[in-house]
Amino acid sequence: MKLKVYADRMSQPSRAVIIFCKVNGINFEEIKVDLSKRQHLSEEFKEINPMEKVPAIVDGRFKLFESHAILIYLACAFPRVADHWYPADVSRTAKIHSVLDWHHSNLRQGAASFVFNTVLAPALGFPLNPQAASQAEKLLSSSLSKIESIWLKGNGRFLLGGFQPSIADLSLVCEIMQLEVLDEKDHSRILGPHKKVQQWIEDTRNATRPHFDEVHTILYKAKTKLAVQRSVRGNSETESSIKKLPSKM
Amino acid sequence: MKLKVYADRMSQPSRAVIIFCKVNGIDFEEIKVELSKRQQLSAEFKEINPMGKVPAIVDGRLKLFESHAILIYLAGAFPGVADHWYPADVSRRAKIHSVLDWHHSNLRRGAASFVLNTVLAPALGLSLNPQAAAEAEKLLSTSLSIIESIWLKGNGRFLLGGFQPSIADLSLVCEIMQLELLSEEDRSRILGPHKKVQQWIQDTRNATRPHFDEAHNILHKVKTKLAVQLSVRANSEMESSIKRVLPSKM
Numbered sequence: 001m002k003l004k005v006y007a008d009r010m011s012q013p014s015r016a017v018i019i020f021c022k023v024n025g026i027n028f029e030e031i032k033v034d035l036s037k038r039q040h041l042s043e044e045f046k047e048i049n050p051m052e053k054v055p056a057i058v059d060g061r062f063k064l065f066e067s068h069a070i071l072i073y074l075a076c077a078f079p080r081v082a083d084h085w086y087p088a089d090v091s092r093t094a095k096i097h098s099v100l101d102w103h104h105s106n107l108r109q110g111a112a113s114f115v116f117n118t119v120l121a122p123a124l125g126f127p128l129n130p131q132a133a134s135q136a137e138k139l140l141s142s143s144l145s146k147i148e149s150i151w152l153k154g155n156g157r158f159l160l161g162g163f164q165p166s167i168a169d170l171s172l173v174c175e176i177m178q179l180e181v182l183d184e185k186d187h188s189r190i191l192g193p194h195k196k197v198q199q200w201i202e203d204t205r206n207a208t209r210p211h212f213d214e215v216h217t218i219l220y221k222a223k224t225k226l227a228v229q230r231s232v233r234g235n236s237e238t239e240s241s242i243k244k245l246p247s248k249m
Numbered sequence: 250m251k252l253k254v255y256a257d258r259m260s261q262p263s264r265a266v267i268i269f270c271k272v273n274g275i276d277f278e279e280i281k282v283e284l285s286k287r288q289q290l291s292a293e294f295k296e297i298n299p300m301g302k303v304p305a306i307v308d309g310r311l312k313l314f315e316s317h318a319i320l321i322y323l324a325g326a327f328p329g330v331a332d333h334w335y336p337a338d339v340s341r342r343a344k345i346h347s348v349l350d351w352h353h354s355n356l357r358r359g360a361a362s363f364v365l366n367t368v369l370a371p372a373l374g375l376s377l378n379p380q381a382a383a384e385a386e387k388l389l390s391t392s393l394s395i396i397e398s399i400w401l402k403g404n405g406r407f408l409l410g411g412f413q414p415s416i417a418d419l420s421l422v423c424e425i426m427q428l429e430l431l432s433e434e435d436r437s438r439i440l441g442p443h444k445k446v447q448q449w450i451q452d453t454r455n456a457t458r459p460h461f462d463e464a465h466n467i468l469h470k471v472k473t474k475l476a477v478q479l480s481v482r483a484n485s486e487m488e489s490s491i492k493r494v495l496p497s498k499m
């Protein structure tokens with residue numbers, strides 16, 4: 001039975017898993033779980049992932065959630081995946097785990113909370129929280145600095161001095177890509193100072209094209225929608241009638 | 250060269266790594282990085298872990314931080330470690346990764362923030378934030394419910410239906426153990442409803458004794474210290490002169 005990937009492309013860990021499958025020629029069926037329609041809360045999806053989050057996979061009888069765990073599983077279970085994505089060497093694997101563990105409470109927390117509190121919240125019927133946004137910006141900026149000074153300091157173009165991307169590159173770059181929905185000013189204030197990060201995003205994109213671009217097109221559409229919503233909100237009081245965007249990225 | 254473990258036993262991921270080494274007979278040197286003295290921010294320790302956090306290890310030329318990554322590495326690199334800690338089977342491994350990934354943004358965030366905002370903050374010169382505490386309690390309680398209903402629902406005594414503990418049991422139980430610092434009232438409100446979690450803590454403790462108890466001794470000492478501080482603060486206005494006794498962040 002074909003691998004099933006439950007995902008919403010508005011979600012960055014979902015994008016990472018989809019890109020990984022495509023780049024590695026893993027045959028899979030993409031099953032859309034539309035967060036904006038709250039499909040992740042359905043009884044049906046709870047059978048797949050009781051945590052009600054995307055992404056999740058089903059491989060035969062095996063169900064799994066958490067994108068890092070999924071990427072590692074796919075790299076091990078599908079023999080065609082090249083070693084550089086998740087090297088067999090114990091020390092190199094360990095370093096990749098370290099980056100991925102760090103990701104959870106740093107880059108992800110900063111990026112997701114900043115985007116939520118600067119652009120997504122109103123679209124979801126929440127008020128913007130400038131204090132939360134400024135805290136998130138601090139965490140996000142210091143995370144980007146750390147990526148540059150610690151993991152991109154080697155000779156290679158990828159994290160940990162790699163000459164080819166690993167699952168950590170893909171996961172972290174997909175996280176950063178959500179900043180595309182920010183307005184120009186926020187985007188350049190945050191990413192502008194980090195030239196190495198910018199180059200690394202480009203390199204990861206090049207290493208995974210055309211799938212990388214194809215899977216990210218949704219972000220540009222969402223950005224336009226968000227801008228329209230903002231101006232509608234500016235011009236009228238009928239907030240409640242605005243069509244809802246996904247609950248959380 | 251012997252494995253070096255940089256740790257502060259006030260830190261729950263540090264305790265998990267120390268207990269793991271001891272239970273598995275891994276020969277190591279414990280190097281104390283005292284968070285209350287801000288030693289984690291020293292130039293010397295930054296050479297070991299540029300993130301300025303404990304735990305971290307040095308094994309020969311390899312330097313590594315993040316406790317989950319450390320536990321996985323140790324299980325793979327030291328041949329004496331029994332398979333149940335980190336099974337070789339790809340699917341069982343994947344399930345353990347999934348629990349550990351979930352831990353970061355759920356149980357850990359809830360527990361650490363709740364403890365900070367109900368007992369630790371004043372000792373650190375921070376003010377208690379009741380709103381943050383309330384939010385953290387929600388996340389913590391949901392996390393405990395999820396552990397019960399999803400990962401402890403099998404036949405086994407351990408997570409994912411295991412009959413013996415894995416690194417996920419050790420890591421999550423050490424996280425929950427910090428609730429020992431709470432007042433009796435808070436602790437029993439939060440843990441009381443979760444009988445299965447309580448049993449699982451006991452089972453994990455039994456499977457890793459005496460090292461489990463030895464590594465957790467510090468919590469009981471700190472609890473007493475905190476109580477003394479609280480009464481000192483209540484009795485005098487000289488708050489600023491109170492000697493700091495606690496690590497910056499658990």
Ligand SMILES: N[C@@H](CCC(=O)N[C@@H](CS)C(=O)NCC(=O)O)C(=O)O
Nearest residue numbers: 011012013053054055066067248249
């Ligand atoms: N750590 C998880 C994060 C999963 C997650 O937070 N997914 C979000 C979308 S990016 C979600 O499904 N949110 C729905 C909700 O929280 O209700 C992973 O990497 O898979």
Ligand SMILES: N[C@@H](CCC(=O)N[C@@H](CS)C(=O)NCC(=O)O)C(=O)O
Nearest residue numbers: 260261262302303304315316498499
């Ligand atoms: N996710 C990390 C957490 C490490 C961590 O937050 N360590 C704390 C102690 S529990 C620390 O060193 N805090 C010092 C600081 O933040 O300055 C792990 O599991 O190792």
